[in-house]
Structure formats: C-alpha cells, structure tokens
Amino acid sequence: MIDKKDIRAISKIELRDFFVANGDKAFRGNQVYEWLWSKGAHSFEDMTNVSKETRAMLEANFVINHIKVDTMQRSADGTVKNAVRLHDGLVVESVLIPTKTRTTACVSSQVGCSLDCNFCATSRLKRMRNLEPGEIYDQVLAIDNESKLYHNRPLSNIVFMGMGEPLMNYNNVIKAIDRITSEEGLGMSPKRITVSTSGIPKMIKKMADDNVKFKLAVSLHSGIDNVRARIMPFSKNFPLADLRESLEYWYQIANSKITYEYVVWGGINDSKEAVDALVKFCKYVPCKVNLIEYNPIDDGEFQQASDEAINLYIHELTKNNIVAKVRRSRGKDIDAACGQLANKEA
Structure with a gap:
C-alpha cells in the first residue's frame, strides 16, 4: 500500500x-x-x-489532509469559536472576533502548547504536535467564510494568538503566512497579520533576519524577571535582558513597532513597582501596550486585578507617552476569550 x-x-x-x-x-x-x-x-x-x-x-x-469544523459556537457578542478536527483526530480551536470595523481570526499553531504559562488553559495540555501549514491556512479559510456568512464582509485581520507558541513552529507558520498573503492564496496583506510570541529571543532575531512583513506582539505580563517567571516559568531561560536585546534588534531591522500583551492580576503584578518596571521596559523600543482583561480558568492564584490597578497602568503609561488600551475580552460565554482555549471538544 x-x-x-x-x-x-x-x-x-x-x-x-x-x-x-x-x-x-x-x-x-x-x-x-x-x-x-x-x-x-x-x-x-x-x-x-x-x-x-x-x-x-x-x-x-x-x-488532502483537510480540517473539519467539528462544532461551531456563537457567542452573544457575535464571537464564533470553532473546534477544528484534524486528519488524525486531534482537535484545536480557532476564533472569529468581530467588531464594527473589522473581523479578526485568532488561529492556533500547535495542538496543545510547548510552554507552561500558569494562567493559560492551553498550557495545561501537553504539546502533541505542530500544525502543518495547510492546517493553519484552513483555519483562516474557515473563518473567512464565516465572516462573509455572518458579517457580510471578508476577514480583515489575523492574529496568531490561539493554541500554541507560533515561534516553536516557526517554519510551518511562515509557510502558512506565505500562502495566506500570496495572490494564489487569500491575498491578505502581511500588515494585517500579527504573530504573538511569549518571547523567544533567538527566534525574534531570526524573524528580523528573514525580513518578515507581519507585525510582532509579545506576551509580556511583567517587566520584573522573578515576577514574570512566576507567571510564565519557562521565561527563566529567557531573561528580560535577552528579550530586550532581541526586540531592539527586531526594531532596528524591521522598523516595526511592537505590541506588548499584558494582563494585570491582583496580588501579582498590580503594584506601583510593577507599573514602573513596565514603563521602563517600554522605553527601550517603540511600542504600544494592550492591557488585556483576564478570564479565570479556575479559582486559583490568577484573578482579575481591580479597576484601580488597571487605571494606574493607563495613567502612568499615558503620562510617559506610551500608547495603552484596555482590551475587553470577547466570547467569554463560550470559553473563546484570551487564555481559555483548551479543546474541550476533543
């Protein structure tokens, strides 16, 4: 055979x-x-x-190892979550996030995740395998079709913020983006694509050397090494000094502003010291900060910070001429919000 x-x-x-x-x-x-x-x-x-x-x-x-959308859930706010069955029976999740002006696909790059961020449901799943370029592409195509069906417009943006660490599946992610941006594929502008990483300095430098045209986001969550290691234990191997150097290298070559994804948790990174450390880190490279609403995955140590703590971050960042926005989560009622993807349908 x-x-x-x-x-x-x-x-x-x-x-x-x-x-x-x-x-x-x-x-x-x-x-x-x-x-x-x-x-x-x-x-x-x-x-x-x-x-x-x-x-x-x-x-x-x-x-043709095509994906199949096993189940599709629609949130009260219009968010759509797909449980995507792969050819070998494994499942990943992807999300369509609509706003008045755009529809964004949040796609997965791995089955499970290579990393161990304590606040994220996906990290509790072992990494079973990397997704192939076609499987990543298929997620985008399915969401593009749903965007046209439910919102009468094609997909406008893509974020690699679903399950997995994209830079730990670098070659396949790059091949998928090449197909997505090709006129022989979906013809999307790379400027409408953001790859989010938990911060792997060597791979950030490689992206710069490869002259990629998409945008870079970094899941930061603290400008203090020992606090960041409590949140994201793997980061002990990638101290903030190394991350800073790689981001400076990225900006020098790509000349592209970085987005920091930052969740504020009560009793973890909601102090004035934590705010000052973020402000300092933001001054190294031109950037903007998305302060993300946290979506608890259990009753453990990670809980949403107070409004006062969020407002302190906004005040200090703005005072230092750093663009900062609070991003309210979408799709919480269907476990489609940030940090909640965990292929419960598997």
Whole structure:
C-alpha cells in the first residue's frame, strides 16, 4: 500500500514536475494548485475542470489532509469559536472576533502548547504536535467564510494568538503566512497579520533576519524577571535582558513597532513597582501596550486585578507617552476569550 503524501506539502514547482513525469502537461499543476489554495478544495472530486483520469491519478498518489469544523459556537457578542478536527483526530480551536470595523481570526499553531504559562488553559495540555501549514491556512479559510456568512464582509485581520507558541513552529507558520498573503492564496496583506510570541529571543532575531512583513506582539505580563517567571516559568531561560536585546534588534531591522500583551492580576503584578518596571521596559523600543482583561480558568492564584490597578497602568503609561488600551475580552460565554482555549471538544 502506497504511503500517500499530503499534496499541500509540496510546492507548485514539484506539482508541475509530478504531472510532467506522469506524461501530462506542466500547467495541470497550476490548475490543481489553484484548487488547493485559492479555492480550498476538500477533495480531488471538487476539481471540476480536471479530468476524471487525472483526479484518479491524484487520488492514487496523494491525500488532502483537510480540517473539519467539528462544532461551531456563537457567542452573544457575535464571537464564533470553532473546534477544528484534524486528519488524525486531534482537535484545536480557532476564533472569529468581530467588531464594527473589522473581523479578526485568532488561529492556533500547535495542538496543545510547548510552554507552561500558569494562567493559560492551553498550557495545561501537553504539546502533541505542530500544525502543518495547510492546517493553519484552513483555519483562516474557515473563518473567512464565516465572516462573509455572518458579517457580510471578508476577514480583515489575523492574529496568531490561539493554541500554541507560533515561534516553536516557526517554519510551518511562515509557510502558512506565505500562502495566506500570496495572490494564489487569500491575498491578505502581511500588515494585517500579527504573530504573538511569549518571547523567544533567538527566534525574534531570526524573524528580523528573514525580513518578515507581519507585525510582532509579545506576551509580556511583567517587566520584573522573578515576577514574570512566576507567571510564565519557562521565561527563566529567557531573561528580560535577552528579550530586550532581541526586540531592539527586531526594531532596528524591521522598523516595526511592537505590541506588548499584558494582563494585570491582583496580588501579582498590580503594584506601583510593577507599573514602573513596565514603563521602563517600554522605553527601550517603540511600542504600544494592550492591557488585556483576564478570564479565570479556575479559582486559583490568577484573578482579575481591580479597576484601580488597571487605571494606574493607563495613567502612568499615558503620562510617559506610551500608547495603552484596555482590551475587553470577547466570547467569554463560550470559553473563546484570551487564555481559555483548551479543546474541550476533543
């Protein structure tokens, strides 16, 4: 029995070469490539302008490891959460977040997560595997279709803030973004894509060296090393001095402002000392700060800070000419808000 390869794992050139090697014309590869990416074909039978004989040949040699939206939940605020079943039965989640002016896809990059952030439901799942480029692309395509269906407009933005650490699946994330931004794919501008990382200095520098065009967000949560390590234990291996150096390197090459994602928790990072440390860290590289409403995943140590603490952050950041906004969570009633993705449907 032939071990069939996922056809979306090969390039257009390789696809053209396959057809030539099998006695067909190279342009047939272009046709099939368009079906796979621009039209999002789920099966070879969908390829209606390709002959039955050619479809049979493709079926004999390849598979399309397409995702399936197992369940879709709609929040009272219009947020949509998809439980996405992969070809091997594993499940990830992705979210459509609508506002008056935009619709944003929040997509996953790993099944589970490589890291151990204590406040995040996903981190309680072991990392089972990285997602393939096609599986990442499919999440975006599904949400684009839902955006058109429910909001009468195509998807406008993408954030890699779902399950997993994108920079621990770097090659596949980059390949997926290349497809998403290609005119042969979804044709989205890379400026409308944000990759959020928990802060891996070596990979941030690699992104700069690779001349990526998307935006960078960093899940920061504290400008004090020992506090950050309490929140995100893995960060002991990546001290703030190293993170700072990598971000300065990023800005020097990419000339792109950084977004810091920052949750304020009562009794953890809600002191004046914590505020001052963030202000200091923000002065190293041009940036803006999103103060994110926390969504408790249990009754443990991580609980939403008081309004007074949030207001202190806003006041001090603004006083120091640092753009800061409070981001209210969407989709809390369906566990689709920040930190809540945990594939409960699996």
